[in-house]
Amino acid sequence: MTTQHPVVAITGSSGAGTTSVMRTFEQIFRREKVNAAFVEGDSFHRYDRMGMKEQMEKALACGDHTFSHFGPEANLFEELESLFREYGETGGGRVRRYLHDEGEAAPYRQEPGTFTPWEDLATGTDLLFYEGLHGAVVTDGVDVARHADLLIGVVPVINLEWTQKLHRDKAKRGYSTEAVTETILRRMHDYVTYMCPQFSRTHVNFQRVPVVDTSNPFIARTIPAPDESMLVIRFKDPQGIDFPYLLSMLHDSFMSRPNTIVCPGGKMDLAMQLIFTPMLWRLLERRPRTP
Numbered sequence: 001m002t003t004q005h006p007v008v009a010i011t012g013s014s015g016a017g018t019t020s021v022m023r024t025f026e027q028i029f030r031r032e033k034v035n036a037a038f039v040e041g042d043s044f045h046r047y048d049r050m051g052m053k054e055q056m057e058k059a060l061a062c063g064d065h066t067f068s069h070f071g072p073e074a075n076l077f078e079e080l081e082s083l084f085r086e087y088g089e090t091g092g093g094r095v096r097r098y099l100h101d102e103g104e105a106a107p108y109r110q111e112p113g114t115f116t117p118w119e120d121l122a123t124g125t126d127l128l129f130y131e132g133l134h135g136a137v138v139t140d141g142v143d144v145a146r147h148a149d150l151l152i153g154v155v156p157v158i159n160l161e162w163t164q165k166l167h168r169d170k171a172k173r174g175y176s177t178e179a180v181t182e183t184i185l186r187r188m189h190d191y192v193t194y195m196c197p198q199f200s201r202t203h204v205n206f207q208r209v210p211v212v213d214t215s216n217p218f219i220a221r222t223i224p225a226p227d228e229s230m231l232v233i234r235f236k237d238p239q240g241i242d243f244p245y246l247l248s249m250l251h252d253s254f255m256s257r258p259n260t261i262v263c264p265g266g267k268m269d270l271a272m273q274l275i276f277t278p279m280l281w282r283l284l285e286r287r288p289r290t291p
Contacts, residue, residue, distance in 0.1 A: 005091040006127040006283040007084050007147060009135030011041075011202065012154035013195050014069070014187075015165025021154050021206070022131045024272045028280065029129075037125040039083070041132010042098040044076045045069060049113025068183075070133065070190030077142040080134060084147035087121070087128045094118050126284060136198035145201045149283055152276075153202035160210050160224065163217040181218060204275065207232040208265055229265030232256070233275070241275075249274055 010025070012018040022038075029036045047055055052074065059067035067073060083093040097116040099105040105112045121128075136145040136153070145151060156164065162184060169175040169183075199205055208231055210224040235241050238259040246261055247253050250271055253263035263271055 004287055005088050006149040006287075007088055007130070008036075008127055008150045008152070008280075008283070009084075009130040009144075009148045010152045010154060011130075011133065011135035011137075011198050013133065013161060013191065015161050015168060016154045016156055017164065017208070018131050018154045021152070021272065022129075024269050025129060025276070028273060028277055032277065032280065034280065034284070035124065035126045036129040037087070037095075037121050037127070039095055039128060039130045039132075040098065041080075041130065041134055042100070043096050043115065044080045044132070044134070045098065046074050046076055048098075048115055065186060066189040068187040068190045070187050070194050072139055072142075072194070075134060077134065077137060077139060077144065080137075081142050081144045081147065084128070084130075084144055088147055088149075091121075091125065092123065093121050093128075095121055127280075133195070134198070136201040137194055138197070138201070139194075145198070150276075150279060151202040151204075153199040153205040155199050155205055156208045157210070157214075159214040159217045160208060160229070163214055163220045164223055166217060166220070167223050177218060203236050205232075205234045206268065206272070207234070208268070226265040226268060231263050231265045231268050231271065233261045233263070233271060235259045246271070246274060 008025075010018050010021050012021075025036075028034070045052070052069070055074070056067055059065075069075070079094075083095065086093040096118045097104075099108060099110055099112055099114055099116065101112050105114070108116055110116070130148075134144060135148060136151045138145055155161075165184070166177060166180050169180045170177065208226075208229045210229045212224050212228045214220060214224060234257075236259070243255060243261060247255070250261070250263040250267050253261055253267075256262050
């Protein structure tokens with residue numbers, strides 16, 4: 001962790017909704033005139049789309065049914081930790097971009113599912129903002145979490161997470177329900193081993209809990225709307241959190257534990273704005289002033 005060059009990381013599983021959270025932070029950065037360096041977690045996958053397909057086929061041929069994007073074998077954890085550490089120390093680092101679709105790939109004249117070349121981060125940014133799967137990951141040889149100044153977990157209850165993933169992958173990526181289900185099953189070992197422990201290290205967790213039936217996410221026709229859910233916000237360290245202010249600003253909210261506030265799901269964007277704007281101020285104000 002550093003006072004000179006803060007690192008903020010949003011971490012969550014596939015289908016958790018981290019991209020929506022990133023858009024909220026984009027609004028905060030624009031309003032508060034914060035120049036953030038954005039890093040997507042997908043850019044630290046080890047293999048491009050075709051390479052990952054080949055590695056999965058090799059794993060299956062060897063009887064390994066757990067190889068997935070969630071585990072260390074498919075990711076560059078060391079490089080991610082180096083980026084967080086280097087940015088904290090110098091404000092720099094090496095990054096690349098994963099091109100998900102034709103729209104992202106066209107400006108680079110590359111195929112979708114490939115990586116751009118590694119390049120240096122732009123100089124003079126105020127903070128590093130990471131959004132992806134592994135912002136708080138820790139293994140025997142890597143500790144990404146210790147280099148982040150603010151860690152935020154986005155963790156819908158698992159049936160809701162699966163419902164969101166099923167609908168996203170079917171609508172945007174053309175996958176069948178069977179293909180998405182197979183992916184969920186294959187990732188389960190790495191989900192338990194590498195994903196879940198991260199949310200014990202995050203400083204703030206946002207967990208959306210539906211108040212409609214999601215008991216079988218594999219046949220759900222729609223994703224529960226924000227107003228059909230409650231939002232559980234857990235603070236690792238409640239010291240300094242102005243709970244009376246948050247309760248007054250978030251209508252129909254209440255505290256379920258000394259470090260936990262619950263509010264209607266439709267107020268997630270407002271809750272994040274209220275909570276993280278002052279946190280970002282404090283991170284940026286801690287930086288030594290240049291003479």
